Amino acid sequence: MFCANCGAEVLQGEKFCDQCGNCVEEETAGPFRYLSSHIKSSVMNIGSVFKSPRALIAMAVMLIVWVVFSLLPLLGVNPMPVQIASLLTFSQGGLYDGVHGALGGILGKVFFAYLAMPLLAGYNPFKGVAAGFRHIPAAFSRGVPPGLFFLGLGIAPIMYNFMAGSASLMKIMAAFAGFLLALRAMGRQEGFLRGFVSSLLNAYTWHGGAAPYNESVLAGLAAGFLISIPLSLFVFGYVCYFVGLGLLIIGAVLQLVLGGRKGVQAV
Numbered sequence: 001m002f003c004a005n006c007g008a009e010v011l012q013g014e015k016f017c018d019q020c021g022n023c024v025e026e027e028t029a030g031p032f033r034y035l036s037s038h039i040k041s042s043v044m045n046i047g048s049v050f051k052s053p054r055a056l057i058a059m060a061v062m063l064i065v066w067v068v069f070s071l072l073p074l075l076g077v078n079p080m081p082v083q084i085a086s087l088l089t090f091s092q093g094g095l096y097d098g099v100h101g102a103l104g105g106i107l108g109k110v111f112f113a114y115l116a117m118p119l120l121a122g123y124n125p126f127k128g129v130a131a132g133f134r135h136i137p138a139a140f141s142r143g144v145p146p147g148l149f150f151l152g153l154g155i156a157p158i159m160y161n162f163m164a165g166s167a168s169l170m171k172i173m174a175a176f177a178g179f180l181l182a183l184r185a186m187g188r189q190e191g192f193l194r195g196f197v198s199s200l201l202n203a204y205t206w207h208g209g210a211a212p213y214n215e216s217v218l219a220g221l222a223a224g225f226l227i228s229i230p231l232s233l234f235v236f237g238y239v240c241y242f243v244g245l246g247l248l249i250i251g252a253v254l255q256l257v258l259g260g261r262k263g264v265q266a267v
Contacts (some may be wrong), residue, residue, distance in 0.1 A: 034199040058120035062113055066091050083170070089116075090173040094165055101165030108163030108174040115177045129180055131187030132222070139219035141212040147255030148201075148213055152220020153227075154248030156182075157240035160228040166237030167228070175232070178225035186218045194218065205255075220251075 069091035072082050086092055090112045094105010118125040139149055156178060163178075164171035185193040189211075197217045205213070224247070228240050 034196055052121075054121040055117070058117040061120050062117060065089050066109065087170050088173060090171060090177075092168075092170045093163060093174060100162075104162040104165050108171070111163060111174055111181065112177045115180060126180065126184070128184040128187030132183030132185070132218075133187075135186040135215055136219050138212045139216040141215075144212045144216050145255055145258045146216075147251045147253070147258060148205075148216040149220040149223075150247055150251030150254055152182075152217040152222075152251075153224040154220075154244045154246070154251050156221045156224025157228045157231065157244030158248070159244075160225060161238060161240035161244070164232070164237075164240075167232040167234075167240045168237060169232055172229045172232050175225045175228040178228075179222050182218050182222035182225060186215055186222070193221075197221075 065085075066089065069082065069086040069089060072078060073086070073092075090108060093108040093112075094102045115125050156175075160175045160178060161167050163174040181193060185191050185197075188194070194214060197214055201213050201217070224244065227243075231240050231243060
């Protein structure tokens with residue numbers, strides 16, 4: 001197993017990386033325990049939101065915006081300014097596609113809020129995005145299996161189509177938010193998304209979550225969310241599912257064929 005922060009090898013059972021001090025306990029627990037741990041932590045920390053006036057105001061603004069721009073089209077009020085505002089705030093996500101669309105819409109709104117709420121609260125949600133662009137070459141380091149990039153490239157359109165319910169121009173902000181969050185995870189070298197990718201790699205690949213392998217998956221996710229935006233212009237609302245599935249199959253084949261070759265451990 002390898003540290004997601006510096007790429008150094010970490011012995012099984014160790015909680016911290018000897019080289020950089022990064023906590024690796026959660027990343028070694030596997031993706032399901034990692035995910036459940038963060039969900040539990042998020043639920044337990046909900047109360048802290050009510051102690052922060054900035055966070056409360058940001059949450060209230062987001063909820064009001066979503067409600068207003070969801071109801072206006074239903075009331076027959078849908079001029080161009082309303083359509084633009086609805087597009088920019090992902091207000092239409094999860095409204096018209098049944099239970100499946102509602103569940104995806106909730107996830108999409110969480111994605112969007114994770115990026116937008118800090119901005120409303122006066123913080124910079126884009127910190128790390130520029131650094132993320134600089135880390136992209138690491139995704140294609142010599143010895144990194146190309147299948148990892150294609151797996152990320154395939155997963156992102158599927159995630160976006162689920163969040164959108166039915167892919168369309170009015171819902172592309174979920175894809176744009178995913179693109180920025182993936183870049184931010186690359187640039188900050190920390191956070192939930194990076195840790196989750198590391199836990200997946202540590203659980204299901206021989207090389208673990210060393211830095212360049214993490215970057216490969218995250219770069220694939222960023223590219224996948226980005227290509228989902230033009231794909232949303234197609235009339236067929238489930239096109240991203242099919243494109244994502246095709247890329248996922250390519251990634252799985254490449255990983256099976258080339259993933260066993262010895263790669264680098266750090267950049």
